[in-house]
Amino acid sequence: MSKTKANRLTRVVNLIDKAPAGWRTGLLSLVFGKSVKFAGTAKVRVHQLTHERSELSIANRKKVQNHIQGVHAAAMALLAESATGFLVGMNVPDDKLPLMKSLKVDYLKRTTGGLKAVASLTPEQIHAIHTQDKGEVLVKVVVTDEAGIEPIACEMLWAWVSKQRKSA
Structure with a gap:
């Protein structure tokens, strides 16, 4: 990975990584849930977040179930x-915004x-x-259930752009 100044999210994650191991998932999930309200409501859990990899989970609880209890x-x-x-967010410099471009x-x-x-x-x-002013990246993600089966296949295309809008 290129040597660049850590962004705000990386600094928060690095601080949480200093906490006792048993607290890290709870703290990461709390911070994540407060910044992305929908994920907080669904109780998405953040188990690992680095520049190269993220691991999150969601429990099959009544509030996130469909009509067949999945x-x-x-x-x-x-x-x-x-x-x-969040993985893209770990890498985007503070002067850029990560934006979902497409989701399949x-x-x-x-x-x-x-x-x-x-x-x-x-x-x-x-x-x-880290080095381009703007761009896009297709992020690999694998979703598995408790039986080890991949119930969905995904393509997530993320972009990053400057926080400063250019004047017309």
Whole structure:
């Protein structure tokens, strides 16, 4: 990874990483849930967040269930979007905004229990985010249920742009 100044999210994660191991998931999830209200409402849990990888989960609880007691389609998409978005957020400089450009979710199987999403970026993708003024990146994310089955296949395209709007 290129050597660049840590952004705000990275500084928060680094601070949380100094806490006792048993507290980290709870603290990461609390911070995440306060900044992304919908994810907080759904109780998305953040287990790992680095520049290269994120791991999040959602429990199959009544508030996120569909009519057949599985995790609702919107909650599945929220989990995948959150895993990729926070990963991109770990890398985007403070003077840039990460923006979801497109989201594609194919629903393949019924779910068993809760879900886990693991998103990753390559060193080349990280370098591009750190060095280009604007751009986009297709973030790999794998979502599995408690049976180890991938109930959805996702494509999450994220962009980054300057926080400063250019005047017309």
